[in-house]
Amino acid sequence: MGTRQVDVVIVGGGPAGFAAAAPIAAAGFSTLVVEEHRRVGLPIQCSGLVTSRVLEMVPSGSELIHHEVEGVLVHDPRGRCLHVDGRRPRAYVIDRAGLDQCCQQSAIAAGATVEEGVRATAVERTQRGVRLHLSASKGTTRTIDASLVIGADGVQSNVARWMGLRRPRDLAAAVEWRGAGLQIDPRFVAVFIGTTVAPGFFGWAIPHGQGHGAIGVGSCTSDTPALELLRRLTAQEGGYAGPMTTTFSRQQELCGVIPLDLVAKPYGDNVMTVGDAAGQTKPLSGGGIYTGLVCGRICGQTAVGALGAHDLSADRLKRYAQAVDAGVGKELxxxxxxxxxxxxxxxxxxxxxxxxxxxxxxxxxxxxxxxxxxxxxxxxxxxxxxxxxxxxxxxxxxxxxxxxxxxxxx
Ligand SMILES: Cc1cc2nc3c(=O)[nH]c(=O)nc-3n(C[C@H](O)[C@H](O)[C@H](O)COP(=O)(O)OP(=O)(O)OC[C@H]3O[C@@H](n4cnc5c(N)ncnc54)[C@H](O)[C@@H]3O)c2cc1C
Structure with missing residues (x-):
């Protein structure tokens, strides 16, 4: 099969990738998003806790809400609990797979092509841009040429590795159990801090409503696996969150890695990285949906300008990092x-x-x-x-x- 040519290939069908795809496709540039999983958004690797800003950034965002949260209870290592009652909805537990699929629909509506079950296996530079090697779940392989590749492929970004860009280095390993019978006030998220409870990060319990909820831990040490920390946190004898889990029945376990450090140079000739791939997450909470959407839009808008100017050099694409730095980057x-x-x-x-x-x-x-x-x-x-x-x-x-x-x- 011959090699197809598009303007932009985006590797990774998550919020950041679709947020980048929409403005590029809307400007009339041919845009292909490849997602290795057969269905965008699945499997879920996220607690799905966001602010209203995220809901406002996606069409029908409010329809994704599972549960509203008004405050936080912070538990310290000595048994103290700080009670912060926000008295009105401050954050929302959402249908995370649904969010990714909404972002996918927006990108498609703007004119992007999305291929699910297609994995990028390599990228090489060509005279006119880049050549991507793609492998479909049925085992078929093909190549595609593009002027620009955007790595929206998550914290372990292969696009960054293949194209010689730095990846995030400060990482938290996280694991979460979801199930029924979590004994938690449905208005509050609980946070557990302590050097042995969750080294370098924190533990959490999130109500999902109707007796359901999630409990998890993130850790920045390789000494004790996050799963072991979660077992200790929920232990009935001496576990910090033991009293919350006496009637808890686990139905699902999800895990992942959270990047905490912003990559200073997420661009090069004919390439940009975005979202987790560029460490665009909030370092104190690990949340990356809002920042991924914001930075994805900036990435897409930068691509539109660069494609219009026929200049995809690193020197032109650095405008992306400058715009991120001037906005959300300061806060990060x-x-x-x-x-x-x-x-x-x-x-x-x-x-x-x-x-x-x-x-x-x-x-x-x-x-x-x-x-x-x-x-x-x-x-x-x-x-x-x-x-x-x-x-x-x-x-x-x-x-x-x-x-x-x-x-x-x-
Ligand atoms: C346990 C946990 C809980 C979290 N909870 C929250 C939370 O409550 N709120 C919040 O805001 N954030 C949370 N986060 C962080 C949030 O999930 C991420 O910041 C967010 O998903 C980043 O979006 P993204 O589009 O950059 O990457 P992702 O959502 O990771 O999407 C990247 C996509 O790229 C695909 N991909 C990778 N390599 C290839 C390839 N070679 N070819 C094709 N496709 C590829 C992957 O399959 C994936 O679908 C949590 C993370 C974890 C691990």
Missing amino acids: RAAYRLRKVFRQLNDQQLSDLLETLDDRGLLQMVIAHGDIDFPGNLAARMLRAAPALARFTRPFLRAVLRPTTTLAPA
Whole structure:
């Protein structure tokens, strides 16, 4: 079979890939998205907790909502629990597979072609761009030429590897159990922090409504597998979340890897990476749907300009990274600095931190300004209001008050 030619091939049919595909196809450039799984969105590797911003970015987003969450209970290693009641819906548990399929439909409506069950197995450079080697689930192989390849192929991006781009290095391994009988207030997400509970990250319990829910752990150490940490967290004897799981019956286990560090140069000649492949996730929570959608759009818009100018050089495509940096990238970098400080705190310091935060004025500030998409704003405000917080570490103060931090007007 001869080699077909398209303008752009996007490897990976997740939110970031489809968000990039839509503007390119809408501008009239031939756009092919290949997704290795037979059905976009499946299997699910995500808790599906998002803010209303995500719902507003996809057509009929509100139809994806399974459950609304109003606040968070933060459990520390010494048994303290910080209760943050947002008093209105702050986050939503959504149908994650449905979200990916909505994004797919938007890309198709814009004119993109989506092929499911097709895996990219290699990319090589050609005189006019790139040649991708594709393998279909039935075992057939073919090649396709493109002016531009976009790696939206997740945290372990092969496109980045093949094209010589850096991949995220700071990773959290995560595992989650879903099932019935989780004993949790349906209005609150629970978070478990502690150096032995979830080294470098945190554990979580998320109500799904009607007695269903999920409990999971992320970890940044290879010393103890995340699955073992989850077993310990839920152990009936001594497990931090043991009381929540006495009647829990597990129906599903999902796992994955979460990138936490933004890749500074997600582009090269004829290539860009986007979403998890470029580390475009929130370093404090690991959430990457919102940031993947935002950066996907920027990536797609950059591609449109570059294709129109017949210039797909790294020098032209760097506008993508510049636009990301000027927008959501500022927040991601500030949050990454905060994350590094949190990682240095021992269990006593984490407990002291929660005690300091357990203050009426500070909690009101959290309720008024807390935003899981933009935590940097809140951290800076709180430090101004409560300088006592700075005692935890000087770097903490520097991390949130650096001039590059996004600060909303007071
Ligand atoms: C356990 C867990 C819980 C999470 N919970 C949340 C949460 O609650 N909220 C939130 O916002 N984020 C969450 N995240 C993060 C979120 O899932 C990701 O940030 C998001 O999916 C990134 O989207 P993406 O499009 O970049 O990549 P993905 O969604 O990973 O999509 C990449 C796609 O590329 C495909 N692919 C890879 N290689 C190839 C190839 N060679 N050929 C063809 N296709 C290929 C893959 O099959 C995949 O479908 C969680 C992650 C994990 C692991």
